[in-house]
Amino acid sequence: MKRWAYIHVGDQRSYPDVNDNSPQICETRDLLVLAESLLRFTPHIALPPLKADTGNGLWLEISGSSHLFGGETSLIEQILDFVTSVGFHPAGAIANRPETARLLARFRQGPAYIVPPNRDRDVLSQLPIGILNPSSGASRFLHQLGITHLGELARLNLTDIEQRLGHEGKRMVSIARALPQTPPALYKASDSPIEDFVFDPPMVPDEALLFTLKRLIYDLILRVTGRSRAIVSLDLELHFDSQPTRHEPFLFAHPLSNEKALFEAVRLRLFEGGSRPWESPDPPRISYLSIQASELVDAPQIQNNLFHRQQQHQEVALINRLGVVLGSGNVLSASIQNSHLPDTSWVGGSYPPQESENPPERQIQRPVFLLPTPLPLQGSLARGEHLKWPNGNGVIHDYWGPERLRGQWWSKPYARDYFVAELQRGERIWLYRDLHTHTLHIHGIFD
Template identity: 25%
Template sequence: MRTKREHLNAGRRILYLWFPNIALDRLRRITRGRDAEKLSSNAMVIVRTEYGRRTIVATCPISEKLGIAVGWSLSDALALHSKLLVAEIDLLTDKMELTTLANWCGRYTPFVAFDESRKEIGERGLWLDITGCAHLFGGEKKLLDSIIDRLCHIGLTARGVIADTPGAAWALAHFGGLSSQIIKPGAQQAAIADLPLIGLRLPISLVEDLSKVGLRQIKSLFPIARAPLRARFGLEVRRRLDQALGLEAEPISAQISHSPDLVRFVLADPISTMGSILAVLECLLERLMKKLEIRSLGTRELKVSLYRIDGQLDKLIVSTSQDSRDKSIFSKLFFEKFDDFILVSGVDVITLEATKVDIYQPLQSDLISQSDCINSEISVLVDRLVNRFGSSSVIRRSLKESYSPERSETAFPVSSNLHYTKIAQSMSSSFKNTLTVRPLYLLQRPEYIEPLTEYNRSLPFQFRWRHALVNVRRANGPERIASEWWLVEDYYKTRDYFRIEDSDGRRYWLFKERMKQSKKKPSWYLHGLFS
């Protein structure tokens, strides 16, 4: 029978990555090449301003050799070394950089979480749940060496530890003294025994209270009974100790949620040409469609992630209006997406994920009606337009019941379900009596015109529109249109519409607007064009 510890940590492996100088590393990358000689010889520090006092929160190795320590005031450090390079801490930029690193670490595992325990002092960390993932990279040692080497290549100082529990991995990364370390399953108690109590992520005040009674190392807590320890120092000490030893579960919330319908391709060498990427994508599409077919699913959205060797991540998303498992449709959409894509550096891992899936019911080709064929052709066209120009740029217009012309239609982005036949039928029935008297083009809003002379029926003989003089040859009307009675703002307005033809054969749709029970002279507006 398994013990409680064995049950909680059966097969679980956690990798913790600690970035002790993430702000200093960013400063080095920003000034790389431009001030390389200056950076190599001068000391650097990161400071934080609080209540007018600038305190050092991070130091480089050169600063430490000079005797400058974290917690000093900047004035004391400058008195010791006047040529000190100083930068202000930027927690927001650190957070953005850590988010980028978390996305990039998705090449190793989909479960990546932030460590927010000590973010105020300019250091950051990531937890990676690599349970069941290490064999894909040749084992835990090769996986850890690969991560550390790649992070060093892009200019980041990192320490990595693999252990059974997040608490043990955190303690060893901060206080173990090694850049990379792997703790064998079940050996976390011996590994963290000689570490200081701060390695249990306890508050500083609590660590000071424990040191007053002679408890300075983690191993000093092992023989102490729970009840006296809890009575004097509270529940936090025992809880953190149990989490580090694996006696109490410590869940990790993934930063990014991934769909279970995901396929991955790990390349032996980086690729940097579009032809190679599209060839890998074809292979991934075939694997993913087979995976969806086994579960009787279809997808409407696919996301491809390109993990670059410079620590960045590129994502491309294509979507369709209907569920599909046709590899050729998605292949064409991705091909059009990659036409405008610029690859900055090589790619060594590519993943393809179905982010929107649903039950898929394929249609039999012999039983498809003509309307279904029309819907299928339109959906393919819409998919290509949406993926090229964006969903907000491809709109569909629909009739709306209203007396007012500007309210008689509505425009909205193309939805996921296209019912072209129903739309066409409703539009044809509504257009039977309106196509002959309504313009083909309606202005977004009516534009004021200046009538110069008028007929006896108060029709303009000449009018000026957009600084151009228009001579009227014939006119037809009026057609009185009033808004709905519940529209209070337009209740007292009436419009008389006229169809006007000028001397060049152009036809306009004008209206004369007046207020009910008002003696003011009516105003003329142009609302649409027939041709």
């Protein structure tokens, strides 16, 4: 037995996380954003026909998901709380028939109403005929018959009403009787969600652009997080009235699912990095702005600990800020891997680092900064000995080792004894003695 929830959201919406949260007219795009954001509760979302007199709202088929949220009462409360948090003023209802849920959500007092299973007709019987929005001809005919409530309408002969009022009469009686209905067509979300805005008239990029951008990013993140995804790459497009279209691709070092971090990354690129034509004496005007999530991945799992979660958000913001400034390909995480050659004992990857499938068999000390080419050392390996290398020097306070590494007999054979040396200034260096040439080299510096 299927159960349907209908969420009625009215004709206004506010943006809770922007400076100006005054109500705006609720448009079709707002319903599409809401539909995709509600995928977190069920994969089955349906929108009424846009030209139908159904008001602003949508259906959720919840038969397979209500138990995951503690039952229907808990689920409808969580849905309404979420819809309120993103700027709508919702009311909801749950019933067997989609149309029953819609009528109750729109016209019954209170934020939520749950019809017991198989009781749709009983509940509808108390509602006035007017909630069906009959035509003037149908209203006059029903008034002549003395029909004022759906319970009275349900007792009329369906064939007689259809002959007199046509399809409208059949539809009204079917609803009043809670007869099986053709289920609404399910909404299919785009694989690459996009938010856009047309500036009419075109405007000079300034604080107003940031205001619009913040709203678009807020809705884009709602679309993405509703399906438990995060953004890896993003495409931003700006159309000007007097210059070529500008394309700005973003590739993030860490998948993003937070609107504040995403907004900061885009703001940095547009207003602090690269060319900024709007800072010229005669700046071009923007006529169109779009922002599209071109690649999505499953959202990273975040620890439940509040402080750990805050720390992770700060790290993600820093990583992506560095990616915007330095280029995302230049921001990597380093993980140790098994290798006989120190130069290949680490691998760069995305942040946060993934656990290696073949971790090192034992804990080994490796420097944070590994020199691409070992540098020759002057001096000997002994406490109190003064060491010199290009652009550096120090006196050995203590040292540990050796760790013997040898290999690559088939190409460039090497045999080395590695040591960790602590200098009198406190820093530690990684050096080795070449067993073939008996010379010392510095290979890395510990943090």
